[in-house]
Amino acid sequence: MAGLSEFGAQVHAELWVSLASLLRSYTAAHGLNGKRQAAVELGEERILVRHGDGWLDLTRSRATVNWQREDGQSGALQFTEAGRLRSEAGEEEMDMAAERWARELMR
Numbered sequence: 001m002a003g004l005s006e007f008g009a010q011v012h013a014e015l016w017v018s019l020a021s022l023l024r025s026y027t028a029a030h031g032l033n034g035k036r037q038a039a040v041e042l043g044e045e046r047i048l049v050r051h052g053d054g055w056l057d058l059t060r061s062r063a064t065v066n067w068q069r070e071d072g073q074s075g076a077l078q079f080t081e082a083g084r085l086r087s088e089a090g091e092e093e094m095d096m097a098a099e100r101w102a103r104e105l106m107r
Contacts, residue, residue, distance in 0.1 A: 012063050013044070015079045015094070019058070019065075020047045022095050026102030027051065038105060054105045067101075 020042040027038035027049060038051035047058040057068045065085065068074040077085040077097075084091045 009062065012060070012079055015083055016044075016047070016060050016065075017042070018083075019094055019098060022098035023047065023049050023056075023102060026095075026099045027106055030102050030106035036106060038102075049101070049105060051105050054107075056101050056105055069104075 020040060024040045027040065031037050031051075036051065038049055041048045041050075045060050047056075047060075049056040049058075053070065055070045059066050063079045065077045065079065066074070067077065075087060077087050080086050080091060084093055085097050086092075
């Protein structure tokens with residue numbers, strides 16, 4: 001039987017893959033009208049999304065997700081047990097965060 005920390009690590013890894021999938025879907029949806037496409041690269045601890053000169057760089061260490069944009073904006077989030085992202089401002093559904101990032105990136 002897997003230990004609690006091992007289980008938590010598996011959950012965080014699955015949430016990470018889900019976040020990358022959401023970013024792929026939302027950037028594709030936002031690029032449909034202009035026939036634009038973003039590149040989404042997924043690694044165990046990094047997701048990099050690029051479109052034109054814009055980019056979003058996400059890095060993960062366990063439940064912590066650090067993000068940075070090409071314009072210098074950055075922040076830190078935490079995966080919650082419910083699969084949401086928590087910041088100092090509160091909690092947000094992963095799909096809402098991914099949609100917002102995709103919309104901003106695909107402008």
